[in-house]
Amino acid sequence: MNERKATTGAPGAALFPILAGLLAGVLLVGCQSYSPSVIAPQGPAAARIADLWWILLAVGSAIFVLVMAILLTALLRRRGDDDTLARPPSSSRMIILGGIVMPLVVLSGVLALTVNTLLALSTPAESEENIVEVVGHQFWWEVRYLGHNIVTANEIHIPAGRPVQVRLTSHDVIHSFWVPELHGKLDMIPGQTNSFWLQADNPGEYKGLCAEFCGVQHAKMNLLVIAQAEDDYATWLTQQQQPARVPAEPLAQRGLEVFLSAGCVECHTVRGTDATGSLGPELTHVASRRTLGAGIMPNNRGNLGGWIADPQQMKPGNLMPSSSLSSEELQALLAYVETLR
Amino acid sequence: MESTATTPRPQPRQGGAGAPRVVPELTPDTPVEERLEALWADPPGFIGWFRALQNDALGGRIMLTAFTFFLLAGIMALLMRLQLVSAENTFLDPQVYNGLFTMHGSTMMFLFAVPMLEGFAIYLLPLLLGNREMPFPRLGVFSFFTFAMGGILFFSSFLFSAVPDTGWFAYVPLSGPHFSPGLALDFWLLGLGVAEIGAIAAGIEIIIAIMIMRAPGMTLSRMPILAWAFLITAFAILFAFMTLLIGSMMLELDRKFGTHFFDPTAGGSPLLWQHLFWVFGHPEVYIQFIPAAGMVSMIISGRCPDFRMADHDLGRPSRLEDALSVCHGLLLPFCSWRNHRCHGRRGPTRLASARFVFCRSSLSLRSDRRRDFSYLRGTELLVAQVYGQAPG
Numbered sequence: 001m002n003e004r005k006a007t008t009g010a011p012g013a014a015l016f017p018i019l020a021g022l023l024a025g026v027l028l029v030g031c032q033s034y035s036p037s038v039i040a041p042q043g044p045a046a047a048r049i050a051d052l053w054w055i056l057l058a059v060g061s062a063i064f065v066l067v068m069a070i071l072l073t074a075l076l077r078r079r080g081d082d083d084t085l086a087r088p089p090s091s092s093r094m095i096i097l098g099g100i101v102m103p104l105v106v107l108s109g110v111l112a113l114t115v116n117t118l119l120a121l122s123t124p125a126e127s128e129e130n131i132v133e134v135v136g137h138q139f140w141w142e143v144r145y146l147g148h149n150i151v152t153a154n155e156i157h158i159p160a161g162r163p164v165q166v167r168l169t170s171h172d173v174i175h176s177f178w179v180p181e182l183h184g185k186l187d188m189i190p191g192q193t194n195s196f197w198l199q200a201d202n203p204g205e206y207k208g209l210c211a212e213f214c215g216v217q218h219a220k221m222n223l224l225v226i227a228q229a230e231d232d233y234a235t236w237l238t239q240q241q242q243p244a245r246v247p248a249e250p251l252a253q254r255g256l257e258v259f260l261s262a263g264c265v266e267c268h269t270v271r272g273t274d275a276t277g278s279l280g281p282e283l284t285h286v287a288s289r290r291t292l293g294a295g296i297m298p299n300n301r302g303n304l305g306g307w308i309a310d311p312q313q314m315k316p317g318n319l320m321p322s323s324s325l326s327s328e329e330l331q332a333l334l335a336y337v338e339t340l341r
Numbered sequence: 342m343e344s345t346a347t348t349p350r351p352q353p354r355q356g357g358a359g360a361p362r363v364v365p366e367l368t369p370d371t372p373v374e375e376r377l378e379a380l381w382a383d384p385p386g387f388i389g390w391f392r393a394l395q396n397d398a399l400g401g402r403i404m405l406t407a408f409t410f411f412l413l414a415g416i417m418a419l420l421m422r423l424q425l426v427s428a429e430n431t432f433l434d435p436q437v438y439n440g441l442f443t444m445h446g447s448t449m450m451f452l453f454a455v456p457m458l459e460g461f462a463i464y465l466l467p468l469l470l471g472n473r474e475m476p477f478p479r480l481g482v483f484s485f486f487t488f489a490m491g492g493i494l495f496f497s498s499f500l501f502s503a504v505p506d507t508g509w510f511a512y513v514p515l516s517g518p519h520f521s522p523g524l525a526l527d528f529w530l531l532g533l534g535v536a537e538i539g540a541i542a543a544g545i546e547i548i549i550a551i552m553i554m555r556a557p558g559m560t561l562s563r564m565p566i567l568a569w570a571f572l573i574t575a576f577a578i579l580f581a582f583m584t585l586l587i588g589s590m591m592l593e594l595d596r597k598f599g600t601h602f603f604d605p606t607a608g609g610s611p612l613l614w615q616h617l618f619w620v621f622g623h624p625e626v627y628i629q630f631i632p633a634a635g636m637v638s639m640i641i642s643g644r645c646p647d648f649r650m651a652d653h654d655l656g657r658p659s660r661l662e663d664a665l666s667v668c669h670g671l672l673l674p675f676c677s678w679r680n681h682r683c684h685g686r687r688g689p690t691r692l693a694s695a696r697f698v699f700c701r702s703s704l705s706l707r708s709d710r711r712r713d714f715s716y717l718r719g720t721e722l723l724v725a726q727v728y729g730q731a732p733g
Binding site: 138172173174189190191192212213214215216217218219316317 | 434506512513605611
């Protein structure tokens, strides 16, 4: 008897978690200003995915409400009201409709929508002229503009409103390329090239991240997609194609000497100098990039100095060794690196 | 060995079933219940505790051990939560954090969920099927000790500061010899491999118990639905864990014996590991879910007065459609493991990714077959045949 009283008092209590859930949903939507969100799409591909996401949420919510309503009905029904209900005559019809027909219809619909979305996403980009090859490394992104002789890192510039073909592969372990506001995830697998396309509707910066656990600093492997107006993009291309200039001022010249003699060249390339290492990011125009250490901090003199002096402090486990430069050498090196615009 | 009528509580030399045994004579001064009790008792004392063969002792023991691992995994989860309380928290360094989430996930999957359900099955099956014992008590004991030893080997990685740190899925090449030198991944592969052998042994025992040790008159179609859930789960454990065990052995060969199954620089395929792993991983979800669903079905039908009529009684016979739906529930994941590789698809043939959704794509596999060696081909064909997949 007590049990029944408890269950009949349930409606208010049952509504509570539902309301709490809705509230949590509203709060979650508020997160989009802090981190990139798939439900705030900024490009056509992400928009398709977001549409599908909302449809699935609506279908899932409707089914949840339906199931909860049935459960509530069962809980509220008084025991012994009608013994014939123990096996209602319509039970087999309910099983066939609710257990076979409905899942078949709902799942077929969802399947059709999903396939439709996948087909739309696979439509090849209009222009093949701009092919960007992105190579995953532990724990940074190498970005190559095929046909433009440009190699950069952790930053992909694209023209806004135009699709850009992206080819993904990996130098070491499996990574996954994900710019939530522009497209879904795609794995970067060593020995294999996966390709898709990026398109942003408007100029702006879009955060990306590695979405497959790739080692100790997986959490700090970010990138930035920068969509630019056509003019700005063309300017950027021309500027990036230039080799590094020989610095004019003496301090920076001294910095170049430090750069060439302190072991930096084992891993880094600066076009126009003798530095042709290929293990680390190319530095020809490093000063023009907005972030350091694969998107983990703004690119300024303080961060750069700290990074060069002890990269293991800022990103433990990354593959760049600490340097043993004197203060004078470090200042000169910083002056030189700042000329690499 | 034969207990005499004058001994009130005869000590049998061994407990459990299986060994031929002379049933003591029935005399008026020894109650038959008492003699039955003695006949089936486990050996006494501390040593006897290790020698216990009874299904209830063993089942309880497996569940208790699994629960201990569950608590350890829970502690690790709490540590991770502490780290995640605020951004840029320095409570755990990245290496420790990666070790913790790997240990937590692997423990929950291999040392808690599956053994817990198997312990439950071993504890409950004789009651469900109407017999006294499991068919091979010593196989059950073997299963318990391999599971416990595997778990201990796995956790001993903490003592050697070689904690596995590549995630519970251990994707190659990150878990391969080049990117994970040292012993960490060997603890993962060997410790869990031993525990998996225990899981397979228990699975075999559950299948045999259900197939041959039902009470007279209990046909498969009259069996309680929970027993059906255990049967199907045990088959799934057999196939899923076998595949994982093969994959683990191949990775261990790569790591210590210089083979190149998963090494892309030598013609191996990192995706092969993902296939082998998810042939295990996807059914694993259902291995955990189906027995729970079976329990709910049986508890509701047993405890709910509204159902207590005619064939809705406790332990009501499962109708064919119930049994079929349970079977279906576990066959499907074996066909759909490639869902988990959806992001690994090859670009231009995007139609291939649509076929993941149909649960039977093989087109995408072609991309990593291009440089296959015959042994890779052979393994995939084997996998394909076992699981009814048409190799692409």
